[in-house]
Amino acid sequence: MQLTGNNPKVEFTTQDVEIISKKTLFQGFFKIIQYRLRYRLFEGNWSEPIEREMFERGHAAAILPYDPITDQVVIVEQIRIGALEDQSPWQLEIVAGIVDAEESSEEVVRRESIEEAGINIGRVMKITSYYPSSGGCSEKLDLFIGEVNAAKAYGIHGLKYRGENIRVLVMNRKEAYHLVKEGSIENASSIIALQWLELNHFGLKSRWNNINK
Structure with missing residues (x-):
């Protein structure tokens, strides 16, 4: 593919990648795969063969529970292995879970809302889908916002057999967004969802209230 002009339109697909070999390096709860591949360069020719390790995590879904009546959000707090070297490994997050083969993303976030926060989600709206770390991980995350009665959100939850x-935690939308701005919330799905809500809460409340009428 030859590039011309200042802003050429370049569209690559899986046809522009040649997988030379694929080997499983580790198989446990998650899997690590080593790829040897070459790919189409922007100049039009092919790259030299390269090797990359990929963390095969599966796909996930997350939801920001939001009460449009009280303008409150439900946040959960739990210890996270990836933050063990941080000042505190307890992370403030939105509800999330891994998508199993027999479940849809919406089914996952509804189930996880009960397991992690003890709440039932009403209406659901999809915000976006994204790759949290596509440089080395296959995971793609579907992100939602869901209607909830925040007064019913309280206590300690989780599945004990999973540790x-x-x-x-229930907090005002502005308070939650302040935690994003000051850096107290550090994971991508929570930051994206709370930023989306900050930009769209007027329209969201109007839409859901109109449906109620």
């Missing part, structure tokens, strides 16, 4: 100990 979960999850605390539920």
Whole structure:
């Protein structure tokens, strides 16, 4: 593919990647795969063969529970292995879970809302889908916002057989967004969802209230 002009339109597909070999390096709860491949360059020719390791995590879904009546959100707090070297490995997050083969993303976030926060989700709206770390991980995450009665969100939850100990926090939308701005919320799905809500809460409340009428 030859590039011309200042802003050429370049569209690549899986046809522009040649997988030379694929080998499983580790198989446990998650999997690590080593790829040897070459790919089409922007100049039009092919790259030299390269090797990359990929963390095969599966796909996930997350939801920001939001009460449009009280303008409150439900946040959960739990220990996270990836943050063990941080000042505190307890992370403030939205509800999330891994998508199994027999479940849809919406089914996952509804189930996880009960397991992690003890709440039932009403109406659901999809915000976006994205790759949290496509440089080395196959995971793609579907992100939602869901209607909830925040007054019913409280207590400690989680599945004990998974070692979960999850605390539920209810806070005003502005307070939650302040935690994003000051850096107290550090994971991508929560930051994206709370930023989306900050930009769209007027329209969201109007839409859901109109449906109620």
